[in-house]
Amino acid sequence: MDVSSLSPATGGPSSSDAVGSTTMGKDQFLKLLMAQLANQDPTAPTDSQAFVAQLAQFSSLEMQQNANNSLDSLLVAQAAANATSTVALVGKEAVFKCDTMTLQQGQPASMVANLSGAATQITAVITDSTGKVVRTLALGAHDAGDLSVTWDGKDDTGKPMAAGDYKVRITAAAKDGTSVAVDERMRACITGVSFANGFSELLIGDKHIKLADVVEVEQPTTP
Secondary structure: OOHHHOOOOOOOOOOOOOOOOOOOOHHHHHHHHHHHHHOOOOOOOOOHHHHHHHHHHHHHHHHHHHHHHHHHHHHHHHHHHHHHHHHOOOOOEEEEEOOEEEEOOOOOEEEEEEEOOOEEEEEEEEEOOOOOEEEEEEEEEEOOEEEEEEEOOEOOOOOEOOOEEEEEEEEEEOOOOOEEOEEEEEEEEOOEEEOOOOOOEEEEOOEEEEHHHEEEEEOOOOO
């Protein structure tokens, strides 16, 4: 019979037949080791040192796998503990880094400027969503520490601005004219916790605050 006439369906194995796995687990390793022992040449046995080296490699590999499994379990437990502790922050007040004021209709907006040193001239520039400057506040002089910054919600002409978020850039200068570092912060009540992005974030209104931006967490000063 002409073997060239055989098709993959009726003849020998085709190229799509299974060829086995390209990886070796500990079970396959032990089977291979036992097969080597059972089929070695009695007149020329395999060097025992080679078997010892293979067993040492297998033991080391198994220890690494167990260590990885233990580490994974530890990370899962730590993530669960962090999530639980974060939920406990709901209802407390957080001080966090933020360069945005949220203006509500008919109410002033405020934030905190933390000065690294004494300043004789402090200025706050407020811009809208398009980057247009709507108000410039001269805040005078202040010692190192926290300075409360309040905006009445009006532009430089006295016109009330629409409710929404406004960027704030605060600069400060010392008596000799050198720049003083300013850390812009907000204080607000934590209303919830979000895990939507794969990590814990505090919810303050409709804002998502990263834990890395939180400076302080305190009991609420008002009910």
